[in-house]
Amino acid sequence: MRALNLDQLRTLVSVLELGSFSAAARALHLAQPTISLHVAELESKLGTPLLLRGGPRVQPTPAGELLAERAHRLLRDADEAIELVQRQRDGRAGRVRLGSSTGAMVHLLPQLLEALDAALPEIDVQVTIGRSSELMAKLFVGDVDLALVALPQPRYPQIRVTPWRSTPMMAMLPARWPAPKLITPQWLADKPLILNEPDTHVRRQVMDWFAGAGVLPRARIEMSFNEVTRRLIAAGYGAAILPFEHPSEALDGRIQVLRLKPAMPRRLGVACRSAKTLAAPIRSVLDAVMAFRE
Template sequence: MRNLNLDQVQTLIAIADLGTLAAAAQALHLAPPTVSLHISELESRLGAALVVRGRRQASLTPAGAALVAGGRRLLAGADEVVEQVRRRAQGLEGLVRLGTTAGVSAHLLPRLLDVLARQSPGVDVALDVLGSAEAMARLAAGTLDLAIVALPQATAGQVQVVHWRSDPMVALLPPGWEAPERISAEWLAAHRWMSFGPATQMYRLIAAWFAQAGLSPRPRLELNHPLALRSLVAAGQGAAVLPLEQADVTGGDPDNTGLQVCPLHPPLLRQLGLARRASEGHDAAIQSVLKALESFASS
């Protein structure tokens, strides 16, 4: 048996709801002969009478009533599928696997997800905090869709990396410390300071900054969690060098509230990039996440 024609099923449901073929034709914007043809083809396909045509009213046979009950469910399911396809095509539906470096603050990420929820409420993000090298490897393997990575990164194969944002690095100091307005490498090396671990781009960035001054000091503590480092600074355990993320036009990172935030001399920038596979450049859900990410880009 051939599959049911949903337009014909909809015609039968309209007859059941409105009582006559003429009323169904008017409601569906069909010619009366077309309505009669729909019912005749349904009856032929199913081998059963569906409608009893009276002089003034049309009534359903038991078989017709059964088809109407099931047909309502079929049409509802079809509408849901059409809506899902429409939303997916517009980037309003889908799951995007996003990797992010630990150096992105716990303030910036929620704001990013909030923007995405308002712009594309049907797109979900599965967030994974990874080292940049692991994120690049997972992109190449196809287990991530997008990644926020520390720059520079060597591009390989189908993985593309573009600049996303630049954030000034600052020294975070305990509230009670006496310090100059700008923190030099010599000053910081002479005080207790804490950093990310040696395997991270953040550590290498800070080490290169010290190296410009001919210094190679060792941090008192190594910890790859920005909020934990800030908490230790607030407790007076030492200074930390972290990015100052301008999360929006209203100001800087509120995670630094209560701490002394001092610019570095010479200045130092943390560079972040967006990495993705070139083969998925037209995926609507991924494009929606990229659009949300672009609202947080900085030069």
């Protein structure tokens, strides 16, 4: 037996719901002979009558009632499948793998994810946390779709990096330390320091800041989790230079947040493949991320 035709099933359901062939023809924008043909072909395929045509309203036979019940489910599933594909095509649904550097995850990432959920509720944004260099490599091999990375980054073929946000790097000191209003490399170099681990972007940036003044600091401890670093600063263990995103990072006054001299910004960018090759959901998330610039 040949497979059932969804158009013919839709015709059968419409005839039964509306009560006549003529009403179904008007609703489906088909000629009435086409409606009769659809029903006749269904009855021929199944080898049994499906409709009782004698009364003022068309009624189903037992076989027609059973088929119409199943047809409702099939048509609903088909309509949902079409809608899902259209949402995917239009960038309103799907899955996007977003990479985020550790420096962006405490304050920026939660705010960004909240904005994405409000703007694109049917897109599943899956987050990968890592160092910027690792995320660029993952993007290159296709393990993530977009990445929030520290700038600058080495060039990768077919990957573009667009500047996104700039955040000041600040000196963070225990509240009880006496300190000048502006923190210089010379003043800070001989203090107990909490530095990021050597292969991180923040560590390289901080060491370049000290090197510009001709001083070489020594780390009391190396730590790449900024939240832990701030807890150690509040406990009086040492000082650090970190990006400053939010007043809450002062931990209720237990940390002094002071400007650097010379000033030093932390710049973030959005890395992705060429916009021409991006799937629609990725383009939608990219547009929403870029709208989240400061």
